[in-house]
Amino acid sequence: MxxxxxxxxxxxxxxxxxxxxxxxxxxxxxxxxxxxxxxxxxxxxxxxxxxxxxxxxxxxxxxxxxxxxxxxxxxxxxxxxxxxxxxxxxxxxxxxxxxxxxxxxxxxxxAELWNFADWQREHRPVAHEAACELMALHGEVPVERIDDHWPAILVRARQRARALSEPGPMAGGIRSRFGPSDVEVAARRRVYRGFVAVDEMRLRHKRFDGSWSAEMGRTAVLWGDAVTVLPYDARRDRVLLIEQFRPAPMARGDRCPWCIEVIAGRVDADEDAVDTARREAREEAGLELGCLVETGLYYTTPGLSAEALRGFVGEADLPHAGGLYGLDGEHEDIRAFVLDFDVAMAAVGRGEVNTGPALVALLWLAANRGGLRRAWAGQEADTGS
Missing domain, CATH: 3.10.490.10 (Gamma-glutamyl cyclotransferase-like)
Incomplete structure (x- = not known):
């Protein structure tokens, strides 16, 4: 041969x-x-x-x-x-x-030449992760159907490559120093694949007392990572929030399945987090943001979802912002509205802000507002921060 x-x-x-x-x-x-x-x-x-x-x-x-x-x-x-x-x-x-x-x-x-060294530097980790998932379909999904799965495969591959590139727990921090070697996966089976993937696992892990846990069954849902961004007008001390219908609260039985949120969206396969934040601000609120300050990386439902959120506060000019936005192709109906910072925090106190990422963003801003007003508006403000 x-x-x-x-x-x-x-x-x-x-x-x-x-x-x-x-x-x-x-x-x-x-x-x-x-x-x-x-x-x-x-x-x-x-x-x-x-x-x-x-x-x-x-x-x-x-x-x-x-x-x-x-x-x-x-x-x-x-x-x-x-x-x-x-x-x-x-x-x-x-x-x-x-x-x-x-x-x-x-x-x-x-026209442009392709360079192997550039590919290794820029794309190799994602290519390896995507190839692992793609080849797992061999013998199960016909080759003619691969294109149906490829966009989601690439999003998940970037998610895994991104996680591998992130640092572990910092020295002297509050997190334990456990790592991948402290988890043993006996079996892992993908029971659903589509826009999301659902994996069922049998595993055990190291316990805090040094022993090993009993083997247990766990489920993980994967659909990529996402970003959030809270637009903040430092000169006027105002923020922009959004409201939209969400099916999961409806499925729970919530009497009003509309949620108060910050701008958010999934990181597409060809984007980084900053690009996503800027794109989503345009789509969901018609805003062009200035400086972006990262507020942290965190999981919202780590017992089930593999999605990690990277939060930002974005410099914005909000005198005439607000209105109805969203992409028709994604069936979005989004109300964007502007509040004075104190009014937004009063809404937090009353329990009206009913999504975790919005609470995280507003509480982060409450702790860092003075520095942003000095940096973005040149103001000395009595903000308690």
């Missing part, structure tokens, strides 16, 4: 092993290059296509020792965007005939 020349993200050995579901022997993977080809970025994507180009040379690796099962897994990973085609490559041992995954034309290439 002819070896395969990889010129894109599958030059990464660990990614190859994730896709194949097995270790790759060192002797089966060797540097190679293809003369007369250039590696160029696919439009709107972070992966490349190999295109004929006079005078160009595409760097890559040559993988040998492949089985029929390996080829099936590789074809599943490449989906309908690539098909195997012959190619001649140069190796340290001379010229060899091989195959490569040639683009089928589903996405045309664009």
């Amino acid at each position: 002819l070896p395969i020349f990889f010129y894109g993200s599958l030059r990464d050995r660990e990614l190859i092993e994730i896709v194949l579901g097995r270790a790759v022997a060192p002797a089966d993977l060797a540097p190679a290059r293809a003369a007369g080809f250039a590696t160029r970025r696919a439009r709107g994507e972070d992966y490349p296509m190999l295109v004929p180009e006079a005078g160009a040379v595409a760097e890559g690796v040559l993988l040998s020792g492949l089985s029929a099962a390996d080829l099936e897994r590789l074809a599943y990973f490449e989906e309908a965007e690539y098909a195997l085609a012959p190619i001649t490559v140069e190796t340290a041992g001379g010229t060899l005939e091989a195959r490569h995954f040639r683009p089928t034309g589903k996405r045309p290439a664009v």
Whole structure:
């Protein structure tokens, strides 16, 4: 069986092993290059296509020792965007005939060259996480249905990669120093996948007295991470809140399933938290925010939901803000309204602010309001903070 020349993200050995579901022997993977080809970025994507180009040379690796099962897994990973085609490559041992995954034309290439080192630095962790979830579908979801699952897979992959990049408990802090090695997962099964994923687990964990807990069943719901942002007008000492219908309070039996909230939204696969905060402020309140100050990263329902919220307070000019907003395509009906800070805190005291992220944001602002007024409005204010 002819070896395969990889010129894109599958030059990464660990990614190859994730896709194949097995270790790759060192002797089966060797540097190679293809003369007369250039590696160029696919439009709107972070992966490349190999295109004929006079005078160009595409760097890559040559993988040998492949089985029929390996080829099936590789074809599943490449989906309908690539098909195997012959190619001649140069190796340290001379010229060899091989195959490569040639683009089928589903996405045309664009002008810029694709750089493997840049991909490793910017996209490798997310690609590994996404490949793990994608290949878990092999044999369960037909290749023609992968596109239905891919957006949610990518959001969850970024969530996991983001969590792995965050620091652990700080030295001298109040949190215990437990880590991943203090949890043993005996079984994990995905029982639902769609916009959200639901995992059922059997696990045990280290206890505070040093012993191990009994094995227990637990469920986790995953749909990515989100941001919140509380717009604050420091010159006028006013905040903007929103109100909208929420189905979960209705399912609980709440007599008024409309919630007082701060602006919030899920971090999409191609965004960071700051971009999301600014986009959601435009969509939900028609605002262009100035400076953003982070208020913290926290879980709202850690007993069930894997969603982590990153909160912000955003510099805003609110003399004429407010109104009705939301995206029709997402069936949003949002009332944005502006309150004096003291009025908002009085509403907190009366129990009218009925969502945790809004309470967190307002209480954070109460503790830090004086510094923001000095920084954003140049005012010395008697705010009690």
